[in-house]
Structures are given as structure tokens and as C-alpha cells.
Amino acid sequence: MSGTELLENLADGPCVVACPVRRALDILDGKWTLLVVRDLLSGKKRYSELQRSLEGISPRILAQRLRDLEAQGLVLRRVFPTNPPTTEYELTEQGLAMRGIIGALAEFGATMV
Amino acid sequence: MSGTELLENLADGPCVVACPVRRALDILDGKWTLLVVRDLLSGKKRYSELQRSLEGISPRILAQRLRDLEAQGLVLRRVFPTNPPTTEYELTEQGLAMRGIIGALAEFGATMV
DNA sequence: AGCGAGCGCTATATAAAGTGAAGTAGTTAC
DNA sequence: GTAACTACTTCACTTTATATAGCGCTCGCT
Known part of the structure; x- marks a missing residue:
């Protein structure tokens, strides 16, 4: 899945379940x-x-x-x-x-x- | 300048002066x-x-x-x-x-x- | 009339994350 | 001998985030 496709999916509403953006930010957390x-x-x-x-x-x-x-x-x-x-x-x-x-x-x- | 071009410039070495990545992260700081x-x-x-x-x-x-x-x-x-x-x-x-x-x-x- | 719910926040106290200066242990160049 | 380089660790402190509570307001319900 491409970034654009993922964005379209996100557009449907809040990421209730584990959202890829959230997972990425959890991994990349820290200043x-x-x-x-x-x-x-x-x-x-x-x-x-x-x-x-x-x-x-x-x-x-x-x-x-x-x-x-x-x-x-x-x-x-x-x-x-x-x-x-x-x-x-x-x-x-x-x-x-x-x-x-x-x-x-x-x-x-x-x-x- | 595109993201790819900017990446190539970054590849030359550390961003001693204000680096666009750093500027972005300063703005987008916070969990x-x-x-x-x-x-x-x-x-x-x-x-x-x-x-x-x-x-x-x-x-x-x-x-x-x-x-x-x-x-x-x-x-x-x-x-x-x-x-x-x-x-x-x-x-x-x-x-x-x-x-x-x-x-x-x-x-x-x-x-x- | 009184109750709870929803709105967009703010206040206070506490926990987690990051900072700055210093220290460690071994080696090597002056 | 003493100063510097290596890759870190330790400690006391500040900054940032969390948890929990509450505010003034209005609405619908009974």
C-alpha cells in the first residue's frame, strides 16, 4: 500500500485501532x-x-x-x-x-x- | 526543491546550519x-x-x-x-x-x- | 425545579523525558 | 607527564507530558 492510499484510508475517520501513523510515531518517539x-x-x-x-x-x-x-x-x-x-x-x-x-x-x- | 534533492544535499554531511529536517522537527515537536x-x-x-x-x-x-x-x-x-x-x-x-x-x-x- | 450530560477548556500535582557537567578506563601522541 | 581520543555512564536539574479534577454555560428529561 502506498502512502497516498494509506492517507485515503485515514481520511475515513479516526484511527481507532492501531494506526500506522501512530505505530511509526511510537517507534520514532524522542526528540x-x-x-x-x-x-x-x-x-x-x-x-x-x-x-x-x-x-x-x-x-x-x-x-x-x-x-x-x-x-x-x-x-x-x-x-x-x-x-x-x-x-x-x-x-x-x-x-x-x-x-x-x-x-x-x-x-x-x-x-x- | 524536492524531497529527494534535499536528501541528496543532506548526504554531504551534517547539517551544521539550520537544517530543514531539524526545522520541521522543531515545529512538529511533541508526542x-x-x-x-x-x-x-x-x-x-x-x-x-x-x-x-x-x-x-x-x-x-x-x-x-x-x-x-x-x-x-x-x-x-x-x-x-x-x-x-x-x-x-x-x-x-x-x-x-x-x-x-x-x-x-x-x-x-x-x-x- | 432539579439532575445529569455535553461543550471547550483550565488548574494542580505527579511522572516521564531530556539536559549539562562531570567522570571512567584504556591508549596514544606530544 | 599530560593532554586527548574512544564510547559511553552517573548524577542533579529542568522541561515536557500525564492523570485527575473542576469551571461556567446550556440543553433535555422528569
Whole structure:
């Protein structure tokens, strides 16, 4: 089902039962979640790269969001036994499905000057 | 600029300066904001209709979100001097631009079973 | 006349989420 | 030796959301 078709179904009334929009928002809850996803859309990133890019995020929240996304199967985490040890985060196939959301947000944000 | 083009620009690196995704998320911040928008996409709604549809929302938050959306120019609020007085909320032209976001969320939420 | 229901909220108290500064443990470059 | 990099954790604090109660009004019912 496409986004447009889903929208037409939504138009019939309130989502009484589990609505796909609500499910998406439950998964993507949290102030920084979609910004982490945005950064990962351009390829795998290390913890410190994300921290630098997401100006203002606290390390606690970044770690929490990455763990949550990993638990959802949206992000893959890989630790390398280098020196100092580095960790890489990468979107899974399923995680890449969020491209459309980020695109739509970017489009909307661009119109809101 | 389309969503895809914006995505390609994002791919170059972190959004150091005001990123459209970040701007969108700032505006749409809050757990219930996008669910309110989802409901309003199918036409104008009254306060009590929204409250019934958004099972679990507290009246305080609903009022706050509607006020915020109105302040952003995304929602139009109209009070009728009927008995009892009714209030109608409706998406503005600018508010309708969020259709793409809700569509993308619905599409993603549908894949996350 | 009195009762409860519906309208669109607001008030107050409490729980959850996020912030900011600091700390941890190991390694390496100056 | 000391400062920095790595990926985080801990703690005290603020911000945000929830739960519950209530307001002033009018309507229909009895």
C-alpha cells in the first residue's frame, strides 16, 4: 500500500485501532530520533561523529536512541577492537525505509521559512 | 526543491546550519502533534472530536498543541457563538503541506509489523 | 425545579523525558 | 607527564507530558 492510499484510508475517520501513523510515531518517539536517522542516511557513522553532528545532544540520549533504534532492528551496531575501540552505526534495510519520512520532513521544513 | 534533492544535499554531511529536517522537527515537536495533524487532514474537526479520536491525550496537551499549531500558521481556529459554543480546527494551506509527512509515516508504520 | 450530560477548556500535582557537567578506563601522541 | 581520543555512564536539574479534577454555560428529561 502506498502512502497516498494509506492517507485515503485515514481520511475515513479516526484511527481507532492501531494506526500506522501512530505505530511509526511510537517507534520514532524522542526528540532526537529522526535526526539520528537523518545522519545515518548518508552512510555509517561512529558515535563521536554523530555527537559532533547533532549539536546539543547529550551523550546519554544519543546512546539511548541508538540502543532503541538497534532494538527495533532499524540500526546495526558494530564494535571494532581497534585502538581506541570504535563503534559503527549503520541503518539496516528496514531502517532505510525511513528515507521517505526524512525526505518529507526536509521538504516541509524548507517551505517553513 | 524536492524531497529527494534535499536528501541528496543532506548526504554531504551534517547539517551544521539550520537544517530543514531539524526545522520541521522543531515545529512538529511533541508526542501528539503529528497525530493531531493526521486527524485534521481528513477535514475540520471540533475539540471534542479530536479528544475522542486521540485516545489517551490529556485535554491540556491537546489545547496546547492546537495553540502551537495555530501560532505556526498551520491550523485555523474558529469559534462559533452557538449553544454550547463550538470550536472548529482546520488545516491552513500551509498545514496541508504536511500531508507528505503523514503519508510517509503511514507507509513506514505499515511495514513495521 | 432539579439532575445529569455535553461543550471547550483550565488548574494542580505527579511522572516521564531530556539536559549539562562531570567522570571512567584504556591508549596514544606530544 | 599530560593532554586527548574512544564510547559511553552517573548524577542533579529542568522541561515536557500525564492523570485527575473542576469551571461556567446550556440543553433535555422528569
